[in-house]
Amino acid sequence: LLPALLLLLTAETAAAQYLHPQFQSGERNVHTVLLLPPRVYVQKEGMKGADAMFKESEEVRDSLSAMVSTVLREKRLNVMELPPPTAGRGGDELKYLLADMQDRYDRIGRLLDNKPKDVRKGRFSLGDEVSVLDPDDAADALVFIRASGTRLTKWRRASEVFVLGAHLWSEITISLAVVDSKTGEVLYFAKCQAKGDFVGKTDQVLLQPLQKALRDLPAPASRGDVVPKSP
């Protein structure tokens, strides 16, 4: 019963943040971010196995995007969003480009997940190709968001209690990365977890963990501030 009790007690949220050294020192500054559409995967897990929840994934995605936008604005950042791709060839090209950059982030994302502390060493970069997502050079950084959650059915939760399992709650893990829009370097990476009904009560369950995850993100220096230069 001990693991179950511990989990009950820690059914709150957990978050961790990692900053690029130049972002931490103020050498680099972010005023405007371009929020990319989050990639969200939600599944339902019951006694008969797991099922993808595509519709719910989209709903969580939209709420998550809006909430991240709000939290970033609260931190005095300008937030831009990608315009939805138009129909036809040009629209397809943009969709492909975005999908390729999201995939590129996911490949680096695996390493980020394993060794997030290495963000502090400036180890991760997506390459300067990412700047194609912001052709007008309007943003200083791009924000990549990932979320993966499992919603447990009542029977599944009951069975977990019965076998003294660890998964007593529906749970979602969110990660966010702020990436330099010109060089592709990962400037900030944060990860948080939330337990509870993140599908039905998305705002209620996710807002606090997101605020915690973005807590250490430096507020932009005002345009007149003197920013220390690297030697």
Next chain:
Amino acid sequence: LELLEQSEQFEEQLEKNGGVYNDEKLNKYLDEVGRAVIPEGDPPERTRWRFRVIRSPYANAFALPNGSIYLSTGLLSLLENESQLASVIAHESAHVLNRHAFAFYKSARNRIRLINIAALAEAWAPLFGTVGSAVAMLATVSRIALVLTIYSYSRELETEADVHAAHRLLELNYDAKELLKTFRLLETSYEAEYVKLYYRNHPTLQKRIDYTSLELQSNPQQPVSAEQRAVYRVRYLSRTEKVLRHNVRLNVENRRFRTALALSQKLVEFRPESSENILLRADAFRELGPRTIEVRGEELSEKAWKIKQKLTPDEEERLLLATPPGRAALRTNQENADGLYRKALGLDSNNARAHLGFAFLLEQMQRPQEAAEHYREYLRLEPEARDGGRIRRRIEKINARPPL
């Protein structure tokens, strides 16, 4: 119904997220071949036939319960002719016609429920002494057995689809032997990818070849003439040339440089005077960087694979460049790329992407001033390019360097 709904939602999301490759001409071609392969008559209830292309560098095809058949860009790039395309569509259509997804879903769910019940028994049984321990052991064994039966059932369905495909090709005027070649092509790999497969949902290659050969032998087909085979080949390659190009770029983006190189060779062989095809081969050589064209033996070990998984792309390149074979490979690949870029530009001096690729190569080869010239040419030819800012920054960086 739940499965059908999920299929629709999955497709919608795939389309929205840039997962579907849209090319009107290619879709029309797939539709023509698909409709010819599918037996006449109404589709099964609540299904409609649709043939689409998924953007994935890996060779794969799948059918959704709603009648949508997806072929990956990686698969279309690997196939060589229309008979092979027909064999893949015939195989996938069997899954829809015989409602395999429903059968598998139902069977798998029942087995998973049993697995969960076994887990419950396993958790509490030790509290009931010796009998309980025996129950726990039995529960563990049955859980493993149940997992294995899920895969075995899936293999059964795959075999049924293979046999259906063989019969369909025999009925139509497609070369049925191409089905066997398709199986072999699916095993083609140019990359050092270490994949440990404990369970397989498809029968092994040899088994597939064995039972399909038996089917073909027991139903002999009128030989397809050499002229007809040539028509199938040329028609297929000309209709899929564009998607093949797209897939070469997709492989580069996914760091599958050797596959990109092999596929670009196919393009150049098909149309040797195409500046676009030669450019793709040049790009593939440039991106191959310090890697050898063929996979080296040591790359195939589990240890090498694990190390690679822990490195960023830059770290991987640095590690390779620290070795003499890596440096030698880089020199050879750069020389090859250099020659090919020049050839591509000789064929079409207005090929903007060839100027861009050449500029990247020259910068990599520490020839910044020449690189800047080609960057400028690229911007002149593509003034509205999305990566204009990136290229201008590169030029500025070169200009800011002190002269050598």
